[in-house]
Amino acid sequence: MTAMQDMLNDPVANFALSIADDLLMLGHVQGDWTGIGPILEEDIASSSMSQDDLSHALMLFEHLGNRFGLDADVIAYERSPEDYRCCDLVTVPDEFDWAVALTRRWFVAHWAAPALERLGTSDDDELNERCRRLRSEQGLHLSYLDDWMRRLGAGEGHDRMQAAMTSLAPQACMLFELPTGLDDEDHRSRRDEIFEAWSRATTAVLTDAGFSVDLTMPSEEHIGGRRGAHAKHFVEQHTEMNEVRCEDPGASW
């Protein structure tokens, strides 16, 4: 069995991958906005959050790399699409609609905070310490994004944001699809706790901002990416991410 397969068969690694892959692909797709954000200051802030997301993914990949003897970039880039544990919400096309991009990021940030808190209670002190550091920075994203939600709840922003939320909510709930290898009672119960925290925190902001969205736990038959069955848009992003590496496989860049 290869090191990669060992990692993919490990329950804690799968949970860590579900967070790391979300942050990797979110940082990746939000990179499209760097340089063309709606306001210069917001362009800069969005790029900072992308860098945080990519760095946080890297920190988790480095941990897994150390544990399983793999290179972090190999984990990030070279798995087959079915071995990525991210939710397809993170790569859903935004068609350069800032309302969709902001809402997508906001849903994920609210998932990442409690998920990292849960991952940080593992038996591995080194992993727990990494999660602690990541949580504090993701917490900054949360307060920043919550403020934007409230600011855009009034006036012209409201209808656009409401439309983005209504369209993304079903996919956002798929953040709670159990990743491959974690389909047991213990993980189900932990997942339910995170869902409770997520839906409580998001609903509080939505109520404040005057939005209305139905957030319900997905049933087993719904597929959202975490079990390796990904939407076409994820595969397209994965291909784009690997475009340069594939030009000369094995080369150092």
Place this chain on the structure above:
Amino acid sequence: MSGAANPVMPIDPCQEDPEKLAEFEANIANGVLIEPGDWMPEAYRVGMLRMSEHHANSEIVGALPEGEWITRAPSLRRKLALTAKVQDEVGHGQMLYRVSQDLGKSREDMLRDLCTGKTKYHNCFNYPAPTWADIAMIQWLIDGAAIMNQKTLADGAYGPYVRTMHRINMEEAFHFKSGEDMVLTLMSGTKKQKQMTQEAFDRWWGPSIMFFGPPDKPGCEDMPPMRWRMKIETNDSLRQRFVNRFAPAARDLGLVVHVCEKNEEGFVTQKQVDELCTPDEDGNWGFTTPNWDEFFKVIRGNGPCNAHRLALRRFSYEQGAWVRRAIASGDTTLPPAA
């Protein structure tokens, strides 16, 4: 990333109060920095505004060719570095628009004028960047040229612009290091990577030589832009310094300086080794005179990527209009069709 425009004096400084003008010029000669609230000739204010606005435009348009490669960056560290780099360019634009605002033009007007083609940005961003090696070349050659130019501008006389240059140059030094590391990695890599790098170098050497603007006119040192320390060094002396720094560095890396002919899309169709690119007894490296017809053609808006870059800026401006309307009370109507 970008150096500033060559300032143009649209107003005759002789119309100014001679006493105030003499005091202003004495202050500049004595190294006193001019601040926004100080008296200044109208020609100086307008010239500084044009220069600063052009520089700001160049920063945010310059973010576009590299920004398009963030999603394709071949490692997490390169992806992070490129995101940070492009973010810096947007930040430079933001700072320079603030400097320009103090000189009397609103940011909204500046962004609209950029979108409609009323104002310009640096020529070098109208060339294509079709490979990852082009991103390395932009960071190495274009950022290298920008640092060379901006280091002299940081010795200018307008306080806000000078302070902004100091800050920008600090960040540009990181960009240059990143570009140098990318070029070194590629030139230490596989045969395919080296070929890709040489081809990118061929595309960017010409625009780098033209980066500093057209040849100087006789007597330019005595004209207001240099007398008032808006511009510190001549185009030709900066160009020579650039070639002296980068021609030997390219050779040491295994790159060959070519004289290239390009098609309308900016791709090289013919090339030959630049036989003039050797040092003379004073250490000055020779170079073949760039095609200045090409330079002026691109300035007039007919370069390989002018339309693409402007369209993307306009798209960004239009797509973001509702966000600005939602949070601000300023005039955010869409610009007229270009």
